[in-house]
Structure formats: C-alpha cells, structure tokens
Amino acid sequence: MFDEYGIPRGADLDEATLVPLYHFVYCSRAAEGVDDAEVSRIVAVAQRNNLAHGITGVLVFGSGVFFQWIEGPAAEIQKLIATLHRDKRHHDIVSLSQSEEERERLYPNWDMEKVEAEDIRLVLQDALESTEDKNNRVTLMRILEQLDLSPLGRV
Numbered sequence: 731m732f733d734e735y736g737i738p739r740g741a742d743l744d745e746a747t748l749v750p751l752y753h754f755v756y757c758s759r760a761a762e763g764v765d766d767a768e769v770s771r772i773v774a775v776a777q778r779n780n781l782a783h784g785i786t787g788v789l790v791f792g793s794g795v796f797f798q799w800i801e802g803p804a805a806e807i808q809k810l811i812a813t814l815h816r817d818k819r820h821h822d823i824v825s826l827s828q829s830e831e832e833r834e835r836l837y838p839n840w841d842m843e844k845v846e847a848e849d850i851r852l853v854l855q856d857a858l859e860s861t862e863d864k865n866n867r868v869t870l871m872r873i874l875e876q877l878d879l880s881p882l883g884r885v
C-alpha cells in the first residue's frame with residue numbers, strides 16, 4: 731500500500747489511474763436485410779449510449795458478420811451484453827473473450843467506431859485458432875461455412 735517513504739504506491743505512476751475494466755469480445759452473424767445503412771444506425775445509437783455509460787470499443791462489419799470489442803465498467807458491460815442478445819439484427823453470437831482486469835482501455839477515444847473489414851474471414855479464422863471452447867469452435871466453423879456458401883461471402 732505504502733512504500734518505505736510513506737508515499738502511496740503508484741501515486742506518481744500511471745498505474746494509479748488504472749481501474750478495473752471489463753471487456754467482452756464476440757462475433758455474430760447479421761440478420762437478413764442488415765446493410766451498411768442499418769449498421770450506421772446501430773453505430774449512431776451505440777455512440778450515444780456508450781458515451782453515457784463509460785463504454786468504448788470497436789465494431790467491425792464485413793461479409794454479413796459482426797465482430798465487436800466493448801470495454802467499460804463490469805455492470806454496464808453486463809447490461810449491454812444482455813441487450814445485444816435480445817437484438818434481432820444479429821444471431822449466432824459467439825463470445826470470444828471476456829474478463830475484468832486493471833488495465834488501460836484499448837480504445838479510450840472510441841465510443842464505438844465502425845471499422846471496415848476487407849476480409850472478416852481472417853478475423854474469424856484467427857479466433858478459431860485461439861479458442862479452446864468446443865461450442866465456440868463449432869459455431870465459428872458454422873459461420874465460416876455459411877460465409878463460403880453465402881453471396882455475402884463473395885463481396
């Protein structure tokens with residue numbers, strides 16, 4: 731707690747400003763009819779809400795697949811996760827990673843930024859290689875299969 735001089739540890743270090751931060755990373759399949767205009771509407775609402783709730787992150791949309799990173803206070807992230815699961819504009823939500831740690835935000839200035847995905851396939855394959863969870867692997871492989879079959883996959 732205190733060093734040998736009685737000064738609180740970390741008081742003059744960056745770590746003094748670190749707070750517990752929860753992150754949730756997932757990918758999902760966009761519902762039929764969800765196009766760039768709809769994604770822009772999602773991002774506009776997300777930016778407004780996230781700013782109010784201390785959430786930051788990135789949303790990638792490509793070939794009919796979403797990939798999103800959200801980070802912020804645990805309670806707010808849990809609420810957003812529940813909301814996301816109720817949102818009919820996507821399905822097949824695969825949780826890729828979530829945990830709470832004391833660290834800096836990865837995207838401190840992005841309430842929610844849409845990032846173009848030239849090839850979301852690479853992102854999904856990377857996730858497939860790094861996940862140990864069997865259910866995640868099955869769903870990720872299904873999304874990849876659908877991506878290959880769907881006209882959306884041939885953009």
Ligand SMILES: Cc1cc2nc3c(=O)[nH]c(=O)nc-3n(C[C@H](O)[C@H](O)[C@H](O)COP(=O)(O)O)c2cc1C
Nearest residue numbers: 772775776779780796798800813814817819820842
């Ligand atoms: C792929 C995807 C990502 C989303 N990301 C966010 C988000 O980061 N923040 C947010 O508030 N809503 C996000 N939404 C929208 C929520 O599901 C929900 O529609 C919205 O938060 C409701 O806002 P409202 O209560 O102001 O109408 C996302 C929806 C989808 C389909």
